[in-house]
Amino acid sequence: MKIKSTAKLKKEVWDIFSQYVRTRDCLRTRGTPDFGNCITCTKLVRRNEADAGHFIDRRHGATLFDERNVHLQCKHCNITGETLKYRREVIRLYGEGVDVELEDKATEIKKFTRAELEELKERYTQKIKELND
Secondary structure, three states: OOOOOHHHHHHHHHHHHHHHHHHHHHHHHHOOOOEEEOOOOOOEEEHHHOEEEEOOOOOOHHHHOOHHHEEEEOHHHHHHOOHHHHHHHHHHHHOOOHHHHHHHHOOOOOOOOHHHHHHHHHHHHHHHHHHHO
């Protein structure tokens, strides 16, 4: 049996995490798993056509899989950034100072181990199942 590369495993985790975030936010904003509102412009978006967009850029490993940092976004807002609107929503959702906490966390160097990625994959697979129950 061939062992997956860490990069491939990380991509699998991202795909599952992204599905979780988009479903979570559809349920939070519209009460259905199929449609949700973009965190920045509030446009109604089909879950499968939306992105899981980051407040702090995804290149920062320490915040890559932080649920407070990733939300359903329309493709336009994810590409253009809309950082100020996104920041306001992060503060509204999680409280004053969370934006700064995420910015500070993003300065940490984070390299995921295979065990951490396997655990994240299992956790978010389970979380998706719970959302769909």
